[in-house]
Amino acid sequence: MSRLVPILRRLAAAALAAVLATPALAEIRATDITGRAVVLDAPAQRIVLGEGRHLGVLAMLHENPVALVAGWRQDKALDPVTEAAYAERFPGIADIPAVGAGNRQLSVESVIALQPDLVLLALVDATDPQMAQPLAQLQAAGIPYAFVDFFAKPMQNSLPSLAFLGAVTGAEARAAEFAGVYQAHLARIADRLAAAKPASPRVFVQVHAGPDRCCPTVGAGVFDDFVTAAGGHNIGRDLVPGVMGNLSLESLIAADPDVYLATGGQHMAARGGLVLGAGYDAAAARASLAALVAAPGLSGLRAVEEGRALGIWHMFNDSLFHIALIERLAQLFHPDLFADLDPEATMRDLTGRFAPVQVPGTWWVTLK
Incomplete structure (x- = not known):
């Protein structure tokens, strides 16, 4: 027994040292x-x-x-x-x-x-x-x-x-992986805009676009950020206070924007507005955009007449995949500068790599 006690003491000391040396779960x-x-x-x-x-x-x-x-x-x-x-x-x-x-x-x-x-x-x-x-x-x-x-x-x-x-x-690691992809796509746009310094088209954004009222729009923030990143100037920033506001049809006609954007989605179906996004094919989305801009006033906008009207999925305003939308806007605003971009492929790549389910839909649409 006298020999066992020192051995047990050494084992106990070793065990205690091991416990003390083992790092606690890190906060x-x-x-x-x-x-x-x-x-x-x-x-x-x-x-x-x-x-x-x-x-x-x-x-x-x-x-x-x-x-x-x-x-x-x-x-x-x-x-x-x-x-x-x-x-x-x-x-x-x-x-x-x-x-x-x-x-x-x-x-x-x-x-x-x-x-x-x-x-x-x-x-x-x-x-x-x-x-x-x-x-x-x-x-x-x-x-x-x-x-x-x-x-x-x-x-x-x-x-x-x-x-x-x-x-x-x-x-x-996964968050950093997405950040790297996002920043690379954004840098390509920002670098070209900085080098070429093209004139910024004047852009009007009609949000939740429908026939019942004209025209809710955005000031600073949300879609304004996307327009700016793509090399455009959101005229709503100049015309409405705060993040959201409403512009009369008469004021919109007088403003004569170079580009007309409308946002919509499934939530606008019951109001007869612009529908696109998850579950909608391009034909249905295009038909709803055509019906929207056929309204008196909108149909006469120079941007509509000259083919610079684009319907976009409203829920890009709460999706990190908005980088694909920014690419599409950059193409619309500066077609020569960004002719090589493929925003549809960007959207497919992002959802394929960073979404566990694939949802068919139409995320932007033109009249033709």
């Missing part, structure tokens, strides 16, 4: 788009989404994004065609519990019951007065939350938001 520390520090014990595996559309962003980073979603708010959901495509591959999407309705309502009780690792919210939630109490309750319950933005300032915030998601879900 994950990341900074969200608002500058908030978010600390997690491990990569998030149970996430509550404040917007259903952010499932598509998770899908860019993970082969099975549905497995990471513990619950979601029924706000800004996936369109029916896209959700059906996800459901076919990931049947578990039907079992994701709701934690709130539209209009940014969030049931904190439902969230707490799910015991998520992270609640992922949009930038607008950070300043929405009705979210002040839910955020305080999440804080008191010890549930981490964070803000991302792919909408308000897409050119500024999309890649940092993706990098944040990569960091908190253990997919940094």
Whole structure:
């Protein structure tokens, strides 16, 4: 026994030294788009989404994004065609519990019951007065939350938001891979514009384009960012205050833009407006664009008469695949400078590499 004690002591000391030498599981520390520090014990595996559309962003980073979603708010959901495509591959999407309705309502009780690792919210939630109490309750319950933005300032915030998601879900390499592709495509456009210094066409963007009212448009932010990146000048920036505004038909005719853009999607079908995007073929999209610009006033716009009218999928305003749209706009604005671009191929490549499901559709359309 006297010989055994020293041996046991040495073994105990060695075991203790091994424990002390083994690094503890490293915390994950990341900074969200608002500058908030978010600390997690491990990569998030149970996430509550404040917007259903952010499932598509998770899908860019993970082969099975549905497995990471513990619950979601029924706000800004996936369109029916896209959700059906996800459901076919990931049947578990039907079992994701709701934690709130539209209009940014969030049931904190439902969230707490799910015991998520992270609640992922949009930038607008950070300043929405009705979210002040839910955020305080999440804080008191010890549930981490964070803000991302792919909408308000897409050119500024999309890649940092993706990098944040990569960091908190253990997919940094995948986020960096997409960032490299995105930046290479964007640099090609920016470098040519900087070298050639072409005149910027004056562009009007009619958002949620329909026959019922004319003409809702955008000021700074969102589609304005895409127009600017493609070498155009959004006249809405000069004519409406803030991010959104409305321009009368008379003012639009007087402004006489060089290019007319209209945004639409499945959500405009019930209003007889521009329909394109997931589930629509080019013929249906083209017919709806033709019907839209046949309206009095729009039909006489120089941009329409001279073939510089383009219908675009409205949901590019919340999709990192907007780099393909920027390429298409660059071709429209400066056809000689960007004749070699292939935005359709860019869109196919991006969805093929960074989306787990392929959704057929038409993402932009001309009159011919």
